[in-house]
Structures are given as C-alpha cells and as structure tokens.
Amino acid sequence: MRKKIVAGNWKMNNNFQEGIDLSNDLVSKYKKSDKNKELIILPPFIHLTSVAEKLSNSKIHLGAQNCHTEGRGAYTGEVSARMLDSVGVRYCLVGHSERRANFFEDNNELKKKCKQLVSNYINPIFCCGELLRDRKYGSYFEVIEDQLEVLWSLSKTDFEKVIVAYEPVWAIGTGETASADQAQEIHKFIRRKISDEFGSETAENTSILYGGSCKPSNAVELFFKPDVDGGLIGGAALNTVDFLAIYNAL
Numbered sequence: 001m002r003k004k005i006v007a008g009n010w011k012m013n014n015n016f017q018e019g020i021d022l023s024n025d026l027v028s029k030y031k032k033s034d035k036n037k038e039l040i041i042l043p044p045f046i047h048l049t050s051v052a053e054k055l056s057n058s059k060i061h062l063g064a065q066n067c068h069t070e071g072r073g074a075y076t077g078e079v080s081a082r083m084l085d086s087v088g089v090r091y092c093l094v095g096h097s098e099r100r101a102n103f104f105e106d107n108n109e110l111k112k113k114c115k116q117l118v119s120n121y122i123n124p125i126f127c128c129g130e131l132l133r134d135r136k137y138g139s140y141f142e143v144i145e146d147q148l149e150v151l152w153s154l155s156k157t158d159f160e161k162v163i164v165a166y167e168p169v170w171a172i173g174t175g176e177t178a179s180a181d182q183a184q185e186i187h188k189f190i191r192r193k194i195s196d197e198f199g200s201e202t203a204e205n206t207s208i209l210y211g212g213s214c215k216p217s218n219a220v221e222l223f224f225k226p227d228v229d230g231g232l233i234g235g236a237a238l239n240t241v242d243f244l245a246i247y248n249a250l
C-alpha cells in the first residue's frame with residue numbers, strides 16, 4: 001500500500017535559531033497517527049545537521065531542498081547527495097518550479113540529480129507542474145508529460161524510491177489552490193503515465209502529493225481524492241499548528 005505523506009518545504013525561510021525552534025515545536029506536538037502516514041520536513045542546508053539531531057528520537061523524517069548533479073569535486077558553493085546522505089537526509093526535492101524558473105534547471109540536469117540521490121539512498125521528491133499560461137491554453141498535460149520524462153531515465157527499482165509532487169505553478173504562494181477535481185485529474189494522469197512506463201503495480205505503489213497553497217481549510221477535500229496521497233506544503237509548513245492540521249487531514 002502506498003504511503004500517505006505530508007512534506008514541509010521551508011524554502012529560504014527561518015534563520016538557524018528559528019529553524020531549531022520550529023523543529024523542537026514540531027517534535028513536541030507531533031503524534032504519528034498511522035504507520036502508513038509520514039511527516040517530512042525539508043529545511044535549508046545549514047539547518048540539516050542540527051535538525052537531524054532534534055528529529056533523531058522522533059518519527060519525523062528529514063529531507064533537503066536540492067542537491068548537485070555530481071558526487072564531489074570543484075563545484076564551489078554546492079552540496080552533493082553524498083554529503084546529504086552523510087548527515088541523515090532521506091528525501092530531497094528535485095525540480096521544484098522555483099529552481100526550474102530561477103536556476104534554469106532542465107530535464108537533463110534533473111535526471112543527473114535523481115541518479116545522484118538514488119545512488120546515495122535518498123528518495124527524490126520529484127516536482128512537476130504547469131504555468132498559468134499552460135493551464136489557460138490547455139497544454140498542461142503535454143507540459144507535465146515532458147517533465148515526467150526525467151523519471152523514465154531511472155530503472156524501475158530506482159523509480160520505486162521516487163515520490164512525485166504535482167505543484168501547479170499558478171497555485172504556489174498565491175493563495176489560489178487547484179480544486180480537488182483539478183488535482184485529481186492530473187494525479188490520475190501521472191499515475192497512468194507511471195503505469196505505462198513501469199506497470200500498474202509500481203504506479204499503485206507511488207505516492208503522488210499535491211502542492212500549491214495547501215492549508216488546513218482545503219487539505220481534507222484534496223486528500224480525499226483517490227490519487228492524492230498527501231501534500232507538499234510551503235507557507236503553512238512554517239507554522240506548527242497549521243502544518244500538523246494538514247498532516248491530520250491525511
């Protein structure tokens with residue numbers, strides 16, 4: 001049975017002490033409700049080692065927001081999957097729309113990042129999603145299909161480590177959420193594509209998360225849909241009460 005997951009992407013928020021305070025608060029209030037439900041936090045790099053310690057006796061999992069395409073070498077300022085593994089990171093975002101837009105990440109680069117992650121025992125959380133103009137012109141299925149091509153470069157065994165996150169760019173940080181029906185339509189499409197590539201059993205076992213202005217008030221309706229297996233949360237992940245309310249909607 002596939003896992004139900006809520007993951008909190010802190011983005012470039014929280015200084016070091018604020019990040020520690022948020023982690024402590026989460027650890028003290030989080031109650032794992034079911035062995036099939038997982039809570040993950042994705043702090044900035046500089047928090048990872050200390051947050052890993054804070055989470056060590058909890059059931060909250062640790063992830064990162066990015067990694068480099070190579071394992072080691074002369075890449076000043078970069079962080080490799082191998083380094084992330086060494087501090088206890090078990091999940092990592094790949095292809096978040098903010099990185100695609102601001103750092104021009106393309107499919108080729110994202111393939112390399114996925115390979116680095118799976119070779120270092122880290123589960124990629126692969127993000128895909130269309131721009132507002134793609135939605136308006138009705139080309140969103142093609143856009144997502146093209147983005148998913150990154151995942152078809154993985155072997156079936158490696159793909160089985162991947163979590164997919166559908167994040168329509170027009171819904172990120174805008175307060176505008178995709179309706180539960182819009183999310184379901186795309187999640188079903190993504191699952192069908194996975195089935196075409198790796199078979200129906202793998203598709204049924206893949207968790208597909210929704211992201212984009214997800215909050216306590218809309219999480220229940222979104223998570224109720226059969227192909228929506230949880231959420232990738234931005235703004236609301238910075239507030240313990242809201243973040244745990246979203247988790248409790250799983």
Ligand code: 13P
Pocket residue numbers: 009096167171172173174175211212213214232233234235236
């Ligand atoms: P918001 O929840 O703030 O819209 O952000 C979503 C997101 O980008 C998570 O990765």
